[in-house]
Amino acid sequence: MKDASVDLLCINTIRFLSIDAVQKANSGHPGMPMGAAPMAYILWDRFLNHNPANPDWFNRDRFVLSAGHASMLLYSLLHLTGYDLSLDEIKRFRQWQSKTPGHPERGHTPGVEITTGPLGQGFGNGVGMAMAEAHLAARYNRPGLDIIDHFTYVIASDGDLMEGVAAEAASLACHLRLGKLICFYDDNRITLAAATDLTFTEYRAQRFAAYGWHVQTVPDGNDLVAIYDAIDAARSTADKPSIIIVRTHIGCGSPHKHDSFEAHGSPLGEDEVRLTKENLGWPAEPDFFIPEDALRHFQEALPRGKEAEEKWDTMLSAYAREYPELAQELRCTIGGDLPAGWDADIPVFPADPKGMASRVASGKIMNAIAPRLPSLVGGSADLDPSTHTALKGMGDFESPDLHPTDRQGTVGGVWGLRGATSISGFGSMPWRLL
Ligand SMILES: Cc1ncc(C[n+]2csc(CCOP(=O)(O)OP(=O)(O)O)c2C)c(N)n1
Ligand SMILES: [Mg+2]
CATH class of the missing domain: 3.40.50.970 (Thiamin diphosphate (ThDP)-binding fold, Pyr/PP domains)
Incomplete structure (x- = not known):
C-alpha cells in the first residue's frame, strides 16, 4: 500500500x-x-x-x-x-x-x-x-x-x-x-x-x-x-x-x-x-x-x-497488421457503423391476400441480416419459437464450462454469437458457441 x-x-x-x-x-x-x-x-x-x-x-x-x-x-x-x-x-x-x-x-x-x-x-x-x-x-x-x-x-x-x-x-x-x-x-x-x-x-x-x-x-x-x-x-x-x-x-x-x-x-x-x-x-x-x-x-x-491507452493502441496496430479484416470489423462495430452490404439479402415479401405474420417476416429479415452483421446479438426471453427471433446456425452465447445438468431446458438461439467457435478470448475462459 x-x-x-x-x-x-x-x-x-x-x-x-x-x-x-x-x-x-x-x-x-x-x-x-x-x-x-x-x-x-x-x-x-x-x-x-x-x-x-x-x-x-x-x-x-x-x-x-x-x-x-x-x-x-x-x-x-x-x-x-x-x-x-x-x-x-x-x-x-x-x-x-x-x-x-x-x-x-x-x-x-x-x-x-x-x-x-x-x-x-x-x-x-x-x-x-x-x-x-x-x-x-x-x-x-x-x-x-x-x-x-x-x-x-x-x-x-x-x-x-x-x-x-x-x-x-x-x-x-x-x-x-x-x-x-x-x-x-x-x-x-x-x-x-x-x-x-x-x-x-x-x-x-x-x-x-x-x-x-x-x-x-x-x-x-x-x-x-x-x-x-x-x-x-x-x-x-x-x-x-x-x-x-x-x-x-x-x-x-x-x-x-x-x-x-x-x-x-x-x-x-x-x-x-x-x-x-x-x-x-x-x-x-x-x-x-x-x-x-x-x-x-x-x-x-x-x-x-495515457500510457494504458497508448499501450493498447500499439497492440491494436499489431492486431490490425496480423488480422486486417477482423480489425476492420471491430472498428466498424465500435463505431456503430453498418458494414457494406449488410442489407443485401433482405427478402421482399409480395403482398398476398392471406398475408404473413409480422413476427415471421421479422424473423426472416433478422436471419438475412445476421450473417452480414456480426454485432447483431439478441435475446428472446425464452420465446423464440413464438417470436422467431432465433438466429439460425449462429449458436448461443454461452460459457463453455457448464455442467451437463445446467443445460437442461436451455432453449437454443437465445444469444446469437457468430463465428467465435474457435477463439480463445480470455485466459482459460473462452466464451464460445455451444
Ligand atoms: C426502483 C426504485 N424505487 C425507489 C426509488 C427511490 N429511492 C431512491 S434511493 C432509495 C433507497 C435508498 O436506500 P439504499 O439503496 O440503501 O441507499 P442509501 O440510503 O444507502 O444511500 C429509494 C427507495 C428508486 N430510486 N428506484
Ligand atoms: Mg443503504
Whole structure:
C-alpha cells in the first residue's frame, strides 16, 4: 500500500466535495458517498484502468454507480482524476443545465457510463456490459492479442439488491460465468426512510452464493487493506462474477447522522457539516477545499491512463497488421457503423391476400441480416419459437464450462454469437458457441 495519510486525505476530499455540493444545492444524497468513499477510492486509485483524457477509450474498465442517487461520489471522482468536469460544475450540482444532474446521465457528463437512478437497473446494465466484453473478447481476441480485456465494476446499494431486476441479472451473470464482473455491495443497512431491519433482512451473502457468485465480505468499510485484497481476489476469480459485501456506515464521520437515514437524501445541514469537518480534521473554510497533495495524487490517473491507452493502441496496430479484416470489423462495430452490404439479402415479401405474420417476416429479415452483421446479438426471453427471433446456425452465447445438468431446458438461439467457435478470448475462459 502507498502512504496511508495521502489515502485518507483523498478519501476525505471525496467525502467533503460530496457534502459541500449537496449542502450548496440544498438537495441531494451525502450519506452514501461518505460511507462508500474508501472502497470507491481504492478501486479508482489502485485498479481502475481508464483514461480521464479520453472517456471513450474502448478498452477502459467500466464503472457503474448503480446507486445513482449517490451521484456526488462519481462526480467527485471524475473531477479529481482529471475528467472534463470542472470544479464549477461540482459547485453547480443539481442546477438546471449543469453537467452534474441529481442522477448520473450517460452522454451528458464525461465519464458517466450509464444513466442510473432507478434502483437495480445499473446492476443489470453492469451485467450487460460484462456480457458485451465477454462476447467481443470471444469474437476478436487472438493468442497473445487480447484486444478486448477489461473489467466491469458496479457499486450497488441496499435498494439495488432489493429490486427484482438485480436478482434476474445476477442469476444470468453467473450462468454465463462473467468472471470480469465485480460488484461492491454498499452494505450500510440504511435505506431512504429507515434501517434495513424494517424490510430487508435476507441473507445477502448466501443469496449470492446460491446464484454461484464468488462472495467476499469486508467487515469494515474503512479498512483499505481488506478492500484492496478483496478486489485483488475478485479479479483473480475468472470463472464466476464476484460480489464484495462491504460493511459501511451511511453518513460516516458525521457526529449526529452516522448510520441514520437522515443522511440518505438531505443535506447534512450547516451545523452538521461544520461538526463533521471538525470530527474528521478538515478545515472549516473554504468550502469545496481540495488539498494540493490529494489533487496531485488523484491526477496521477492522467499519465497512467495515457500510457494504458497508448499501450493498447500499439497492440491494436499489431492486431490490425496480423488480422486486417477482423480489425476492420471491430472498428466498424465500435463505431456503430453498418458494414457494406449488410442489407443485401433482405427478402421482399409480395403482398398476398392471406398475408404473413409480422413476427415471421421479422424473423426472416433478422436471419438475412445476421450473417452480414456480426454485432447483431439478441435475446428472446425464452420465446423464440413464438417470436422467431432465433438466429439460425449462429449458436448461443454461452460459457463453455457448464455442467451437463445446467443445460437442461436451455432453449437454443437465445444469444446469437457468430463465428467465435474457435477463439480463445480470455485466459482459460473462452466464451464460445455451444
Ligand atoms: C426502483 C426504485 N424505487 C425507489 C426509488 C427511490 N429511492 C431512491 S434511493 C432509495 C433507497 C435508498 O436506500 P439504499 O439503496 O440503501 O441507499 P442509501 O440510503 O444507502 O444511500 C429509494 C427507495 C428508486 N430510486 N428506484
Ligand atoms: Mg443503504
